[in-house]
Amino acid sequence: MAQVNYYHDNSNLVVECLTVDxxxxxxxxxxxxxxxxxxLAKQVQDAKxxxxxxxxxxxxxxxxxxxxxxxxxxxxxxxYLDSSSQQxxxxxxxNWSNTCDLESRCILSPISAxxxxxxxxxxxxxxxxxxxxSGGHSTNVGFANINxxxxxxxxxxxxxxxxNKKTVSFGSGKRWGEVYNELNNTGVIAxxxxxxxxxxxxxxxxxxxPYFSSLRGIVSDxxxxxxxxxxxxxxxTASSQRNPDLFRALKGGGSNFGILTKISVDAIPADQxxxxxxxxxxxxxxxxxxxxxxxxxxxAENDINANLIFSVTNEATIxxxxxxxxxxxxxxxxxxxxxxxxxxxxxSTIGSNQALVEAFSSVGGTVDxxxxxxxxxxxPNVAAYxxxxxxxxxxxxxxxxxYNAMMTYGVQPFTSQAARHGDTRGGNALGLDKVSQAWFAGxxxxxxxxxxxxxxxxxxxxxxxxxxxxxxxxVLLPFLFMNDANYAQNVLASYGSASLAFLKAVAxxxxxxxxxxxxxxxxxxxxxx
Numbered sequence: 001m002a003q004v005n006y007y008h009d010n011s012n013l014v015v016e017c018l019t020v021d022x023x024x025x026x027x028x029x030x031x032x033x034x035x036x037x038x039x040l041a042k043q044v045q046d047a048k049x050x051x052x053x054x055x056x057x058x059x060x061x062x063x064x065x066x067x068x069x070x071x072x073x074x075x076x077x078x079x080y081l082d083s084s085s086q087q088x089x090x091x092x093x094x095n096w097s098n099t100c101d102l103e104s105r106c107i108l109s110p111i112s113a114x115x116x117x118x119x120x121x122x123x124x125x126x127x128x129x130x131x132x133x134s135g136g137h138s139t140n141v142g143f144a145n146i147n148x149x150x151x152x153x154x155x156x157x158x159x160x161x162x163x164n165k166k167t168v169s170f171g172s173g174k175r176w177g178e179v180y181n182e183l184n185n186t187g188v189i190a191x192x193x194x195x196x197x198x199x200x201x202x203x204x205x206x207x208x209x210p211y212f213s214s215l216r217g218i219v220s221d222x223x224x225x226x227x228x229x230x231x232x233x234x235x236x237t238a239s240s241q242r243n244p245d246l247f248r249a250l251k252g253g254g255s256n257f258g259i260l261t262k263i264s265v266d267a268i269p270a271d272q273x274x275x276x277x278x279x280x281x282x283x284x285x286x287x288x289x290x291x292x293x294x295x296x297x298x299x300a301e302n303d304i305n306a307n308l309i310f311s312v313t314n315e316a317t318i319x320x321x322x323x324x325x326x327x328x329x330x331x332x333x334x335x336x337x338x339x340x341x342x343x344x345x346x347x348s349t350i351g352s353n354q355a356l357v358e359a360f361s362s363v364g365g366t367v368d369x370x371x372x373x374x375x376x377x378x379x380p381n382v383a384a385y386x387x388x389x390x391x392x393x394x395x396x397x398x399x400x401x402x403y404n405a406m407m408t409y410g411v412q413p414f415t416s417q418a419a420r421h422g423d424t425r426g427g428n429a430l431g432l433d434k435v436s437q438a439w440f441a442g443x444x445x446x447x448x449x450x451x452x453x454x455x456x457x458x459x460x461x462x463x464x465x466x467x468x469x470x471x472x473x474x475v476l477l478p479f480l481f482m483n484d485a486n487y488a489q490n491v492l493a494s495y496g497s498a499s500l501a502f503l504k505a506v507a508x509x510x511x512x513x514x515x516x517x518x519x520x521x522x523x524x525x526x527x528x529x
Contacts, residue, residue: 023125026233027065027118037061044126051129051149052105058126058151059106065118066108077156079115081107091154095136095145096197097371099452102145104131104152111157113227113235113261119153120259121233124515131521132259135175135199139371140487142522143255144202150521155201158261163188167224168267172201172260177357184354188267191216194309196361201260206482207252207430209412209439211356212324214304216266217421220251220428227262231515235261240426249506251428254482254492255523256507256516275328276356278309278320278346278363279336283393286317288339290385295335297380297413297436303332304417311363312389312409314396318345318363326350369445372455374463374486376440377477378470385411387472391465392442399444399458403451407462410441412481429503431495433477440466441484460488482524492529500529 018026020041024034040057043049059082066079081088083103091109093101105128108119123130129150131143138144146152158171161182168190170179177196183189191210193203208219216222225239226247238247249257281289293310300306305327309320321333328348329337346359378384389409396407414437422428444459463486470476480494492500504526507517517527 018125023121026121027061029064033064037064041125054126054128055105055148055150058122058128061122061126062106062108062119062151065122066110066115077109077154079109079111079157081109091156095133095138097139098368099141099370099372099449100136100138100143100145102141102147104146104150105148107152107154109154109157113158113229116153116155116158116229116259116261117233117235119151120229120231123151123153123519124231124233127519129519129521132201132255133199134172134201134260135197135203137195137198138202139373140522143487146521153259155259155261163267165269166267167264169262169264170200171262172199174200176200176203177361180354180357183270184352187270189270189353190265191222191268192219192265194357194360196357200263203483204263205250205252205254205260207428208483209414209481211307211322212305213307213418213421214300214415215324216268217418217425218252218428218430221421221425222266223247223251223263223425224266225264226250226260228258228260230258231511231513244426245502245506246510248427249429249503251422251426251430252482252495253429253503253506254525255520256503256526257510258516270353273326273350273352274356275323275326275330275348275350276321276346276359277329277348278318278344278360279341280343280345281317281319281339282342283314283316285340285342286312287386287389289317289319289336290389291382292335292339293385293411293413294380294382296333297415297438299332299335300413300415301417301436303330304415306330306332308333308413309360309363310411310413312392313406314393314400316342320346320360320363322356322360367445369447370449370452370455372444372459372486373484374442374459375480375482375484375489375491376442376463376466376470377479377481378438378440378466379475379477380413380436380438381470381473381475384466384469384473384475388440388466388469391469392462395458395461395465399446399455403446403448403454405444405446405451405455405458407445407458408441408443409462410443412439412441413437414439429495429499430479431499432479435477437477437479439479439481439484441481442466456486456488459486463489485524487522490529491524492526500526504529
């Protein structure tokens with residue numbers, strides 16, 4: 001049974017049928033290996049074949065192709081793992097949330113973009129379900145993980161990094177902390193995610209919130225070029241000059257188009273230190289913070305160097321001041337300075353980007369637990385903040401009592417200047433209103449699988465409280481931030497009809513057979529929007 005294969009050559013779609021013989025040729029195997037793979041490949045013609053059998057066949061072929069190839073250099077993860085492999089459980093449980101520790105039929109960790117292309121060729125040929133993982137920080141079950149009916153492509157071994165004065169390039173298997181560590185004392189920095197544990201690939205296809213959004217926009221606005229493996233296994237690049245539609249779509253459009261293998265971003269001169277400080281407030285002191293937050297957001301419209309961290313739990317609130325100049329206590333944060341606080345969480349510091357990342361890495365914490373998140377967006381408004389916070393307190397207190405959960409109420413200020421950046425860099429997919437806004441991030445953390453449904457209910461109630469308060473005060477915005485969004489939320493539709501139509505057209509162009517819509521295990525997919 002022939003499989004559909006296709007590729008783009010100077011924007012012309014070429015369609016061809018991939019036979020078993022052509023598959024063997026593309027895999028470049030020895031004669032004995034060809035015999036074994038040929039026998040396995042012919043079994044996919046069985047009309048009664050099940051998803052588990054498809055995955056099993058794909059894994060058997062992958063073991064032949066990747067199993068004999070050992071990792072080398074700094075790569076420490078074998079290219080092929082299954083349940084009989086020593087590192088299989090470790091790589092299965094590497095995810096941030098324990099809810100995502102699904103046991104796939106096998107895990108493929110290629111050491112090159114060509115290896116990812118080969119993996120995609122095998123997956124497409126056998127029609128098996130698959131998922132792709134960069135850092136494993138997604139809390140959405142099935143998005144970057146898959147059960148035994150499918151194959152997990154883990155790009156952890158794509159971990160190279162190079163830089164010059166204009167560009168930093170790194171593999172999609174890097175985590176942001178690794179990027180920052182390797183650039184420390186080089187004279188350049190990269191604008192990336194705020195949590196060092198987050199993988200670069202997943203954050204970038206969701207857009208990404210950096211520390212200095214008013215200066216640089218979302219993280220993906222700073223991308224110069226993507227290298228990507230398409231559904232037909234071809235390797236291509238996307239930039240403002242080459243495949244510009246794909247370039248724009250990848251900036252916030254999710255996992256609809258291919259598998260990222262390398263990203264090149266702006267190199268920012270590290271020619272000055274920055275200032276940061278954080279304070280911790282008691283629950284009794286927290287309500288007074290919301291008027292200060294709204295005043296800060298107004299002031300930040302006129303100060304592109306300012307950024308703010310605002311994270312609330314039932315036990316404490318952390319407010320972090322981050323300023324892209326070595327200026328202690330600038331006026332933009334003056335609405336907070338005279339408010340009483342409990343303790344200094346991070347002392348006033350003038351330091352490097354690396355020092356900033358290390359100082360704030362403990363905000364929110366990382367514990368061995370089950371996590372889930374959700375998103376909402378609103379314009380700055382004291383009443384909306386206070387009303388939603390009051391409702392959130394009730395929801396989070398009940399969750400703590402009922403199943404020992406901890407919840408967070410996070411506000412991520414985003415200026416109109418930040419929203420405009422994408423327009424000057426080839427565009428992005430988000431369809432943002434060009435106004436001052438706040439991206440709410442709700443989180444629930446719990447321990448027991450039996451409480452999964454209760455945790456989801458609490459979380460969605462918290463996000464609904466924010467949206468309801470925003471709507472009643474006429475400050476609700478439709479946008480949902482993919483990196484924080486819950487699987488039950490329709491992220492791509494929140495970008496607006498024009499952006500969604502664009503993303504669907506790009507997905508159809510670069511994946512006309514819909515491999516990423518039908519074989520991919522999960523994700524914020526255009527076919528479900």
